[in-house]
Amino acid sequence: SSCRKALLGIINMIPLFVWICPAQARLAHVAAEAELKVPYADELPSRQAQLSALRDTAEFDVLVVGGGATGAGCALDAVTRNLKTALVERSDFSSGTSSRSTKLLHGGVRYLQKAIMKLDYEQYMMVKEALHERANLLEIAPHLSAPLPIMLPVYKWWQLPYYWAGIKMYDLVAGIQCLKSSYVLTKSKALEYFPMLKKDKLVGAIVYYDGQHNDARMNLAIALSAARYGAAIANYTEVVHLLKRKDQQSGKEKVCGVRCRDVITGQEFDVKAKCVINATGPFTDSLRKMDEQEVANICQPSAGVHIVIPGYYSPDNMGLLDPATSDGRVIFFLPWENMTIAGTTDSPTNVTAHPIPGEDDINFILTEVRNYLSSDVEVRRGDVLAAWSGIRPLVTDPNSKDTQSICRNHIVSISESGLVTIAGGKWTTYRSMAEETLDAAIGAHSLTAESCRTVGLMLEGAKGWTPTLYIRLVQDYGLEKEVAQHLASTYGGRAFDVAKMAQVTGQRWPIVGKRLGWVPLTFESIRY
Ligand SMILES: Cc1cc2nc3c(=O)[nH]c(=O)nc-3n(C[C@H](O)[C@H](O)[C@H](O)COP(=O)(O)OP(=O)(O)OC[C@H]3O[C@@H](n4cnc5c(N)ncnc54)[C@H](O)[C@@H]3O)c2cc1C
Ligand SMILES: *[C@@H]1O[C@H](CO)[C@@H](O)[C@H](O)[C@H]1NC(C)=O
Ligand SMILES: *[C@@H]1O[C@H](CO)[C@@H](O)[C@H](O)[C@H]1NC(C)=O
Ligand SMILES: *[C@@H]1O[C@H](CO)[C@@H](O)[C@H](O)[C@H]1NC(C)=O
Ligand SMILES: CC(=O)N[C@H]1CO[C@H](CO)[C@@H](O)[C@@H]1O
Numbered sequence: 305s306s307c308r309k310a311l312l313g314i315i316n317m318i319p320l321f322v323w324i325c326p327a328q329a330r331l332a333h334v335a336a337e338a339e340l341k342v343p344y345a346d347e348l349p350s351r352q353a354q355l356s357a358l359r360d361t362a363e364f365d366v367l368v369v370g371g372g373a374t375g376a377g378c379a380l381d382a383v384t385r386n387l388k389t390a391l392v393e394r395s396d397f398s399s400g401t402s403s404r405s406t407k408l409l410h411g412g413v414r415y416l417q418k419a420i421m422k423l424d425y426e427q428y429m430m431v432k433e434a435l436h437e438r439a440n441l442l443e444i445a446p447h448l449s450a451p452l453p454i455m456l457p458v459y460k461w462w463q464l465p466y467y468w469a470g471i472k473m474y475d476l477v478a479g480i481q482c483l484k485s486s487y488v489l490t491k492s493k494a495l496e497y498f499p500m501l502k503k504d505k506l507v508g509a510i511v512y513y514d515g516q517h518n519d520a521r522m523n524l525a526i527a528l529s530a531a532r533y534g535a536a537i538a539n540y541t542e543v544v545h546l547l548k549r550k551d552q553q554s555g556k557e558k559v560c561g562v563r564c565r566d567v568i569t570g571q572e573f574d575v576k577a578k579c580v581i582n583a584t585g586p587f588t589d590s591l592r593k594m595d596e597q598e599v600a601n602i603c604q605p606s607a608g609v610h611i612v613i614p615g616y617y618s619p620d621n622m623g624l625l626d627p628a629t630s631d632g633r634v635i636f637f638l639p640w641e642n643m644t645i646a647g648t649t650d651s652p653t654n655v656t657a658h659p660i661p662g663e664d665d666i667n668f669i670l671t672e673v674r675n676y677l678s679s680d681v682e683v684r685r686g687d688v689l690a691a692w693s694g695i696r697p698l699v700t701d702p703n704s705k706d707t708q709s710i711c712r713n714h715i716v717s718i719s720e721s722g723l724v725t726i727a728g729g730k731w732t733t734y735r736s737m738a739e740e741t742l743d744a745a746i747g748a749h750s751l752t753a754e755s756c757r758t759v760g761l762m763l764e765g766a767k768g769w770t771p772t773l774y775i776r777l778v779q780d781y782g783l784e785k786e787v788a789q790h791l792a793s794t795y796g797g798r799a800f801d802v803a804k805m806a807q808v809t810g811q812r813w814p815i816v817g818k819r820l821g822w823v824p825l826t827f828e829s830i831r832y
Contacts, residue, residue: 342533357536364390367577369543372402375583376526377738385753389535394542398523404694409515409732411435439481447769447796449517451483454623456510471512486512498619528764540567559721579749581724586655586695609665610647612690618644635672659693768797
């Protein structure tokens, strides 16, 4: 044990020689909003008003198909560059892959490991870019995202310095955008944080920081921000085909808009646009095939399943990372709304609009959960409270055979007919992908636009939010603490509007109504 102490001592001393990260780095671009020439609307238009705008506008500069993270990001990027922008989504915003992610804002420790081992500069730059975007997202939507410590249990002696060096490298690459410095835990400390961890052979643990966000709300916040700056956005509006016309000079067919179908009424209408961006995620190839009949698939879909189990299967406010599953991949266990999310799997799939998690995938994750828990804890199939499956829009690398080794990078391509396609990438980098896509689109279609303004641009709900906002909700509206915290973290500065809306009905607040003291209060009685 003295040997163990000595080694831990040495390991813990090394941070003195490397970068010292400031606790919470802030980006220096407060001026982003001041620079904007696009007015911000206080009222959000209704869906009906948005549909009218889509129909009545003679020609948009940019029309984005797909309201996931990538599409919403493109719309916000375009509209804040002063382009006349439209966005259509055939289901609800974030109904696709963007609400089925692991909910991490990460640079990818795993990719960094690959970058170092293979001396791959491109992978390294990808991690660096993602870490920059992670910091940006934590800044522009502080109500929807937060740094999350993640514990990496270590079961073999030699792994400790190895993982530690890797994680420190991760901190170093983040530079001043490192969230909080990583550190080593002794076995007893690790068990104090998480008593259910398997004790035998546990050597210690390493804790590092990444970001966690509410992916579905984040997606909506991006789309609503675009609407505030004047983009015409509509959900339940499907693109059924592309409109084309012959170009006078070249004689070639050019995409000049789309035929939309209002999924709710079934009505069809045309929307004209100088440039159409296909951000349909895993559906990219079907949209591209609508454009040119014979194209090779660039998207290789892979399904990822997550399960929700009770909160006691993960440490409080700390994630857990199993770096070596039985099939050599990483598995996360993350705290989420008082529960634990465990995932994910990775297997080739056929693209469907509503992927269903398979029983074998659920059992695979349960087996991994059992592997790291102490043997006196029994995890049962009945513990699984929910499960979902998301399809990764991975870009195919023709040289690669299994989907795990495909680098999560993205590609922007422009077809002969002018259709711009953005495919691949990850949630964390939606903003930089959007910037790159719009740069390409503006170039190809000779649009007059300003430069990208989305770095540091606060998203819907970020204004007026403070970490203690929920206390005012408790004080002003008599909400229970949990309800107030939920409203504050979901709606940010707009939580007051939500609370006010409930007030008007004079009915019992559905969740708060549970009980306040002994008297179930109506909203009016809380007020007076
Ligand atoms: C299991 C899993 C875990 C992940 N975890 C993470 C993570 O922790 N961190 C991270 O950074 N990234 C993660 N990712 C990656 C990330 O989730 C995706 O890269 C990202 O969400 C893709 O967004 P998208 O907008 O391209 O696709 P989508 O979200 O799928 O959006 C495409 C949209 O287009 C719409 N659409 C399709 N056809 C039409 C049409 N004809 N007309 C109108 N609309 C149409 C669809 O309805 C859909 O809403 C994960 C992915 C998976 C699968
Ligand atoms: C999405 O559609 C629903 C149903 O029509 C509508 O109530 C909602 O306002 C729409 N969302 C946005 C952001 O427009
Ligand atoms: C979270 O779960 C614990 C028990 O697991 C419970 O006591 C607590 O009330 C829950 N909190 C919320 C906000 O649901
Ligand atoms: C995809 O569909 C094809 C044809 O229906 C089928 O042969 C194949 O097994 C499916 N692939 C997967 C991964 O489900
Ligand atoms: C306009 C267009 O091509 N829409 C297609 C987008 O992809 C989906 C998914 O395959 C198709 O159903 C749409 O027809």
